[in-house]
Amino acid sequence: MSVSLQDQVVLVVGASSGIGRASAKLLAREGARVMASARRNERLEELRAALSAEGHPIAIHAADAGVLSEMEQLAQATVAELGPIDILVYATGTNTPDRAMKRLRPPIWDELIAVNLNGAYYITQAVLPAMRAAGHGLLVYVSSVSGHTPDVSGAAYQASKRGMLGLAHAIRVEEKENGIRTCVVCPGLVDTEILDKRPVKPDSATLAKALRPEDVAEAIVAAAKLPPRAVITEMTIVPTYL
Numbered sequence: 001m002s003v004s005l006q007d008q009v010v011l012v013v014g015a016s017s018g019i020g021r022a023s024a025k026l027l028a029r030e031g032a033r034v035m036a037s038a039r040r041n042e043r044l045e046e047l048r049a050a051l052s053a054e055g056h057p058i059a060i061h062a063a064d065a066g067v068l069s070e071m072e073q074l075a076q077a078t079v080a081e082l083g084p085i086d087i088l089v090y091a092t093g094t095n096t097p098d099r100a101m102k103r104l105r106p107p108i109w110d111e112l113i114a115v116n117l118n119g120a121y122y123i124t125q126a127v128l129p130a131m132r133a134a135g136h137g138l139l140v141y142v143s144s145v146s147g148h149t150p151d152v153s154g155a156a157y158q159a160s161k162r163g164m165l166g167l168a169h170a171i172r173v174e175e176k177e178n179g180i181r182t183c184v185v186c187p188g189l190v191d192t193e194i195l196d197k198r199p200v201k202p203d204s205a206t207l208a209k210a211l212r213p214e215d216v217a218e219a220i221v222a223a224a225k226l227p228p229r230a231v232i233t234e235m236t237i238v239p240t241y242l
């Protein structure tokens, strides 16, 4: 039998658009107490207003995932406003049109690694002590099929996404004795704003067949609803046509 998410405290990082936004919405509709974070506060305000109108109030907190102190403050603010964190969803990510090695430069590499990988580590490090004390916790990381299958998404992006698989699996092995589970999600093409950062955006026929952010959010919620004795350690979700 699935576990209720009612009143579980969920921190969603990367909640201003795409997969993170869809996850925050679905989790709030499941009755979770959601903290939604990203940099664009106006987007977070819009999300909060939309969910509030549905009868699902959430908390918001603007923060840059690539900055350690901001992730630490985010974890503290979540506990202060909502209570101890039961579930973390790290859906933050970026890419660059300058992804090919002929165009990639060190500042771009640094930004991708900071946002896609370092931030996941920063927020995890900040939430883990309380999860250990509670004896439970679920850490969900949104990686990509690019994390396990070579493609043209760029060296920095693929390095960050492969790194995220290592992060998730290493933490699970270390923390399972504390009741902490990790789940790394590897989506294929999803129709979200990150596609605007491709050198060439997929055409409308391809986008029509792509996943929608809500599809990935459904998979995340399904993982979160498993009883504590079970964990989906890694899942790949791709459009059916592939």
Ligand SMILES: NC(=O)c1ccc[n+]([C@@H]2O[C@H](COP(=O)([O-])OP(=O)(O)OC[C@H]3O[C@@H](n4cnc5c(N)ncnc54)[C@H](OP(=O)(O)O)[C@@H]3O)[C@@H](O)[C@H]2O)c1
Pocket (backbone or CB within 6 Å): 013, 014, 015, 016, 017, 018, 019, 020, 021, 037, 038, 039, 040, 041, 043, 063, 064, 065, 066, 091, 092, 093, 094, 115, 116, 142, 143, 144, 145, 186, 187, 188, 189, 190, 191, 192, 193, 194, 195, 213
């Ligand atoms: N779309 C796809 O085809 C696809 C496929 C596989 C994996 N993914 C992965 O899915 C995850 C979510 O991406 P998406 O597709 O939903 O794209 P998206 O709509 O562009 O969402 C990206 C989210 O990350 C946040 N973000 C970016 N830089 C940030 C920073 N420095 N600090 C805090 N938040 C930051 C954005 O918020 P702000 O800009 O407001 O900060 C936004 O909420 C990413 O990790 C992406 O790599 C996407």
